[in-house]
Amino acid sequence: xxxxxxxxxxxxxxxxxxxxxxxATACTGAxxxxxxxxxxxxxxxxxWHGWSAPGEVKAIEENIERFEAAHPNIKVKVTxxxxxxxxxxxxxxxxxxxxxxxxxxxxxxxxxxCNSGAFADLDPxxxxxxxxxxxxxxxxxxxxxxxxxxxCTLPLLHDAYGLVYNKDAFEAAGITAPPKTWSEFxxxxxxxxxxxxxxxxxxxxxxxxxxxxxxxxxxxxxxxxTYFAADGTSNLARDPAFTKMLTAQKDLVEKLGGYExxxxxxxxxxxxxxxxxxxxxxxxxxxxxxxxxxxxxREAGVTFEIGTAPLPVPDDLVADYGKGYVSGTIMGIAAxxxxxxxxxxxxxxxxxxxEAVVAFANGIHNxxxxxxALASPKLQVDENFKTFLDIARHPKSSTTPPxxxxxxxxxxxxxxxxxxxxGAVADLxxxxxxxxxxxxxxxxxxx
Amino acid sequence: xxxxxxxxxxxxxxxxxxxxxxxxxTLAFMAPWLIxxxxxxxxxxxSTVYFSxxxxxxxxxxxxxxxxxxxxxxxxxxxxxxxxxNTLWLVVVMVACRVVFGLGVGLLITKVKTGTGIFRTLFxxxxxxxxVAATLSFVFLLNPGTGPVNTLLDGAGLPQPGWFTDADWxxxxxxxxxVWGVGDLMVIFxxxxxxxxxxxxxxxxLDGAGAWQRFRHITLPNISPIILFAVVTGVIxxxxxxxxxxxxxxxxxxxxxxxxxxxxxxxxxxxxxxLPQIVYNTGxxxxxxxxxxxxxLVLFTLCMAFTALLMRRRGGLIGGGHR
Numbered sequence: 001x002x003x004x005x006x007x008x009x010x011x012x013x014x015x016x017x018x019x020x021x022x023x024a025t026a027c028t029g030a031x032x033x034x035x036x037x038x039x040x041x042x043x044x045x046x047x048w049h050g051w052s053a054p055g056e057v058k059a060i061e062e063n064i065e066r067f068e069a070a071h072p073n074i075k076v077k078v079t080x081x082x083x084x085x086x087x088x089x090x091x092x093x094x095x096x097x098x099x100x101x102x103x104x105x106x107x108x109x110x111x112x113x114c115n116s117g118a119f120a121d122l123d124p125x126x127x128x129x130x131x132x133x134x135x136x137x138x139x140x141x142x143x144x145x146x147x148x149x150x151x152c153t154l155p156l157l158h159d160a161y162g163l164v165y166n167k168d169a170f171e172a173a174g175i176t177a178p179p180k181t182w183s184e185f186x187x188x189x190x191x192x193x194x195x196x197x198x199x200x201x202x203x204x205x206x207x208x209x210x211x212x213x214x215x216x217x218x219x220x221x222x223x224x225x226t227y228f229a230a231d232g233t234s235n236l237a238r239d240p241a242f243t244k245m246l247t248a249q250k251d252l253v254e255k256l257g258g259y260e261x262x263x264x265x266x267x268x269x270x271x272x273x274x275x276x277x278x279x280x281x282x283x284x285x286x287x288x289x290x291x292x293x294x295x296x297x298r299e300a301g302v303t304f305e306i307g308t309a310p311l312p313v314p315d316d317l318v319a320d321y322g323k324g325y326v327s328g329t330i331m332g333i334a335a336x337x338x339x340x341x342x343x344x345x346x347x348x349x350x351x352x353x354x355e356a357v358v359a360f361a362n363g364i365h366n367x368x369x370x371x372x373a374l375a376s377p378k379l380q381v382d383e384n385f386k387t388f389l390d391i392a393r394h395p396k397s398s399t400t401p402p403x404x405x406x407x408x409x410x411x412x413x414x415x416x417x418x419x420x421x422x423g424a425v426a427d428l429x430x431x432x433x434x435x436x437x438x439x440x441x442x443x444x445x446x447x
Numbered sequence: 448x449x450x451x452x453x454x455x456x457x458x459x460x461x462x463x464x465x466x467x468x469x470x471x472x473t474l475a476f477m478a479p480w481l482i483x484x485x486x487x488x489x490x491x492x493x494s495t496v497y498f499s500x501x502x503x504x505x506x507x508x509x510x511x512x513x514x515x516x517x518x519x520x521x522x523x524x525x526x527x528x529x530x531x532x533n534t535l536w537l538v539v540v541m542v543a544c545r546v547v548f549g550l551g552v553g554l555l556i557t558k559v560k561t562g563t564g565i566f567r568t569l570f571x572x573x574x575x576x577x578x579v580a581a582t583l584s585f586v587f588l589l590n591p592g593t594g595p596v597n598t599l600l601d602g603a604g605l606p607q608p609g610w611f612t613d614a615d616w617x618x619x620x621x622x623x624x625x626v627w628g629v630g631d632l633m634v635i636f637x638x639x640x641x642x643x644x645x646x647x648x649x650x651x652x653l654d655g656a657g658a659w660q661r662f663r664h665i666t667l668p669n670i671s672p673i674i675l676f677a678v679v680t681g682v683i684x685x686x687x688x689x690x691x692x693x694x695x696x697x698x699x700x701x702x703x704x705x706x707x708x709x710x711x712x713x714x715x716x717x718x719x720x721x722l723p724q725i726v727y728n729t730g731x732x733x734x735x736x737x738x739x740x741x742x743x744l745v746l747f748t749l750c751m752a753f754t755a756l757l758m759r760r761r762g763g764l765i766g767g768g769h770r
Contacts, residue, residue, distance in 0.1 A: 085731055092505045112734050116506040199592060210700050210714070260609075267612045268592035269701060335506075408733055411711045412525070418716070441523050445502075445515075446735065 035120070039341040044075040047346060048090070048099040050329075051364070052081040059363025063356060067349045074342050084109055091118050091334050100337040101346050103156055107144045107327050108400070108407025114147035115404040115447065119332035122151050125344040136352050136370050138392075140399055145330050147402040153332035154351040155369035157361055160391040161218050161325040163312070164293045164384075167305035169202070169285040178309035180321045182222075185312040186252050192285040193256055200257070200265050205286040207252040208262050209417050212272045214288045216417040217410055219245050221325035221398050222313050227409070228401060234439035236413060237432035244314060246420050246428065259422040275300040291388035295365045308387040310394075324391035326399050328369060367392045405446035409439040492747075499740035505730075509737070516737040520745070524738070529717040530725045531745075533618065537688055537721070538753065541622045542681035546674065549632030554666075556633070557640045567637070574630030582694040585624045586611055611699035614718035621692055621719065632677050639673040640666065675757065682753045686746060689727070692719035722746045 037043070051060055057080055064076050079099070084106050090098045102119075113119045126133055133142060133151065141155040163178060170176075173192055179185040189204030209216055225241035228234060236242045253259055269283065270276020273296075279287040280300040287293065294306045310322050331351055333343045349356055357373040360366075362380045367388055373379065374393060381389065391397055403409055416425070416435045425431045474481075499516055501509035520527050556566050573581065588594050589610035597607040608616040647665045656664070667674075693712050700714035712728065713720030722742060730739030 088505075088731060088734070112504075116504045116734055118506050212701060263612055264591045264609060266701065267590055267609075267699065272701065406733065415525070415711070438523070438525060441519075445519060445738075446504075446733070 035124075035340040037339050037341045039345050040073060042073045042075075043339055043342045044077055045100040045337075045339050045343050045346060046077050046079065046098065047101040047103075048079045048082040048087055049103040050080070050082050050084075050105050056364045059360055062363065063350060063360050066356060066359070067346060070349065071345055074345060076346060088118075091336065094334075094336040098336065099334055100339050100343040101331065101333055103329055103331040105329050106407070107330055107402075108410060110145055110153055110330060110406075111147045111402035111404050112406035112446070113332065114150040114152035114402070117335055119152035120335045120337070120340055122154060122333065122344075122347070125333075125340075125348070126151070129344070129348055131348065131352055136372070138369075138371060138374075140326055140397060141328065141369055144327065144399045144402060147404070153330040154347060156329045156331040156351050157357070157364070158326065158328040158367035158369045158392055159290045159292075160367050160388040160397065161213060161221075161288060161290055161311065161327075162387055162391050163286055163309045164279065164289045164297075165286040165307045165309070166279070166282065167307040169282075169304070170307065178307060179312045181315045181318055182248050182312050183315050186248075186255060189252065189286065190255055195257075199261070200283075202282060203256055203262070203265065203284050205252075205256075205288070206262065206266055206269075206278065206284050207249060207256060208259065208266060208421055209249075209414065210263070210266060212287070213290065216245070216249075216414050217400050218288055218311070218325045219249060221323070222311050222317075224317065224320070224396070224398070227413075228403075232443075234409065234436035234443075236416075236436050236439070237429060238436075242413075242432060243428060246417060248314065249417075250421055250423075253421050291367055291385060292365055294384040306384060308384040310387065310391050320396050322390060323394040323396040323398070326392055326397045329366075403443055403446075405442045408442050408446070412438050412442065495740045495743055495747075498736055499744055501737050503736040504734040505736055506734075512737065516735075516741045519738060520741045526711075526713070526717065526720060526725045526728075527742070529713065530720045530722045533692075533718065533720055534686060534688070534722045534749075536618055537621070538682055538685045540618070541625050541688075542678060542685050544622050544626050545629050545632060545681055546677050548626045549629045549677065550636050550670075550674070552629065552633045553636030553640055554662075557637055567634075570633050571630035573628045576628065578690040579694050581628060582624060582691045583698060585620065585627075586695055586698045589620055611695050611719075612715055614716040617695070617699075617715060617718040621688075621695065624691060624695075632681075635673060635677065636670065639670040643669040679754055679757050682757070683750055686750050686753075687723055688721050689723040692721055693724055695719055722749075 047064070049060060051057055060080070061078065064078055068074065068076060082102075084104055087099065087102050087104060091102070133154075137145075137155055141158060142151070145151065145153045145155050165178060169192055170178075170188075173188075175188055175191060179188045185205075189207070192202065192204030194201040205211075205214070207214060220242060223241035223245040225245065226235050226239050229238065253262060256262060265283075269278040270281065277296070277300070278284045279289075279293070280297050280302050282304070288311060294308060297306055310324050313321050313323070331347050333340050333347060337343055350360070351357070352370060354370060354372045354376060355378075357368050357370050358376045358378045361368040361373065362378075365385070368374050368376070368379060374389065379389075400407070400410055412435055416431055419425050420428065420431070498509060500511060500513060502512045502515070503509035552570050556563060556570070559566055576584075588596050591597055591607060591609045591612055594610075596610075600607045610616050610620045643666055647669075648661055651661050651665055696712050696714040696719040697710060700710070702710045712724045723746065726739050726742045726746065729735050729742060
C-alpha cells in the first residue's frame, strides 16, 4: 500500500474512532438538573416495582390508590414484576417510557446505583421536606440504602432473617426450645435428621450454601463479621469471624452426612417461592428464612405447627442472641427523570408516611421500615412475626455494606464458601487472602 | 489541432461523467447493503473496540483507561478462564456430537423403508421445544435424587451421576440436551443424503464395495460441503450458547425467582459458565461495559478464527468426489 494511502486510512480510522467516541459520549450520562418540575401541577409518573404475587400486587395497588387520593394532581402508572436487569436498562436508556420511581429487592445494587449516579441523591429532597432521616429510619436501614454519604435510595419495608422450624418435628424429637448457640443448633439438626436408604427422609436443616437463604452472608451476620477494614480494603482474612463461620458450617455439613449426599438430596427440592418448598413438604425441619415464610407455609397448606426464632449465635457470643441479618426493598428516583419533585412525593409517601408503611407491611407481611411504623399499634403482629420484628429492632442486627461493585464482593466470597463446604479448600487463610485481593481489585475497578 | 484538442477534452469529460454516473448507480444499488453493514456491523464493532479501552458503566461518560480492561480480563477476572474453557469444550465436543448424531439419524431414516414420516417427526419434534422448556425437562429427567434417568440406572445396577449438580457431568448433560434437539441437522443431512447420485452407489456395488466403503468414498465426499456447513454453524451456535446452561445452572442451584439475592451463573463450580453469559453479566449486571466489550471482542475473534480455520481446511473436507 502506498504511504499516502496508508496515512489516509489511518486518518480515516482515527476520524471514525473520534466520531464514535463523541457519539458515545453524547449518548450517555445525560442526568443534568432534572428537579425543576412543579409537583403541584398535573403530572403522570412511572413507577416500576418487582412484586408479582397477586396478594403483593393488590397491596401495592391499594397503596398507590391511597397516594393518588391524597395527591389528586399526580397520577401513577405502575409496572410490576420488574427485574433489576430491566430496570438498569431503562434507567440507562431514559425517555418518556422510563421509570421515574423505582423499587428493587436487591439492596446489593445500592452501591452501584449511587456510585454511577443512576439514582438521584435524596438528601436535598429530605431537607426540602424537612424530614429528619435519622429520626424516621433505623440506622441499619440507612446504611444499606446509601453509599459514601450519597443517600440515593430509601428503605421501603424491611426483611429480617431468622429460623423457621417445624414445631411438631421438634416435639417428636423431644426438643423443647429452639437452639440458641451453634453447638446446640448442630446437635438439634442431627437429632431432627432421619435417614432413608443412602439419602434422607428429612434433614434437620439443609446447611449447604445453595440451601436458599442459607447464604454465607446470613450466617456471617451471626458471627458479627466485618467485611471491610477502616481503610476500605476487604477484611475476610483479617477478621477471624469468617474463618470461624466457614469452619462451623463445614462441620455441620459433615455431621449431617457430607456435601455430596446433602447436595443430591437438595437437588430434589422444589422452588423456594412455591408450595413445593422442602420446609412445606417436611423435607427439612428448620429453615434459615425471612419473615414471609410462616405465612407462605400456611398458604401452602402445611399441617404442622410453625415456630420461629432468631438464628443461633456462636457459643462465645451467646449474649448477642436475638440478632440477625437484615435487608429489604429499596426505593429511589431515576436521575434522568424530569419529574423528580412529583416522584419525590410518591417516594416520601411510600417510605415515610406511617399509615402507608404500616398498611403496606400488613398487606405483604414484611417488616416495616420506619421507627414509628415498627411501633404502630395498627401493625398486625402474631407471635411468629414478632420474632422477626425483634430481630429487625435488635441493636446488633447487621447487613452487608454497600459497595461500588454492588454485591460482586459477596458473590466472590460466596464462591470461596462453595469451594470450602465441599472440601476443595486446603489452605483457608490463603484462600481468604486471595479472595480479599480479588475483592479489592474488583472494587477499585468499579469505582 | 484546436478542434482535435477540444474534441479530446469533450470526450474525456463525457467519459468522466459516464464513470461518475456508473459509480453513483453502483453505490445506489449497493446502498441498502452498505447502510446495513455500517449500522449493524461496522458501527457496533468499532464502538465495541472503542469502549474496550474505556471505563464505562452506561451512566457516566466513558473515560479512556488504556489496556486496563484487557489486562483485567486475562489476568484478574476469575470468571474468564473457566468460561473460556467451557465454551471451547462445548465447541469441540458438543458440535462433534451433534454432527455425528445428526448425520447418523439422517442416514438411518433415509434407509428406513416404512414409517419414515413417523421417524422424521419423532426426531424433529424436540428441535421445536423452546430452549427454556427443553432445559427444564432435562433438569427434571436428570435430577440425581428423583429423576427417572437415575432411577433406571439404579435399577440396572449402574452408577448414577449427579448430572447438573456435578461439575464433571454438567457439560455432558448439556451435550445430551443439544443432541436431543438435533432435528434441524437431521433434516439438512437427509436432504443432502437423498441428493447423492444413485448411479455412483450402483457402480460401486458392481465393483464390490461394501457398506463402509460406499459411505467413505461416495456418501462422505458428496455431502462434505453440508458437513462443513453444519460444523461452521454449529461452532457459531456453541460460541453463543447462553440460555440452556444458564437455565440448567439456575434450576439445579435452586435459584428460580429471588428475594433480591444476586445469582452468578455457572453452577456447579462455574462448570456451566460460558463466554456469552459473562459478556451479559459483566455489562448489564456489573455495569462494566468496558470489560464486557473486551469479552465480546474475544468471542468475536474466536468465532472468526474458528470459521477461518475451518474454511481453510475445507479443501480436505470438501475435496474428494468433487475434484
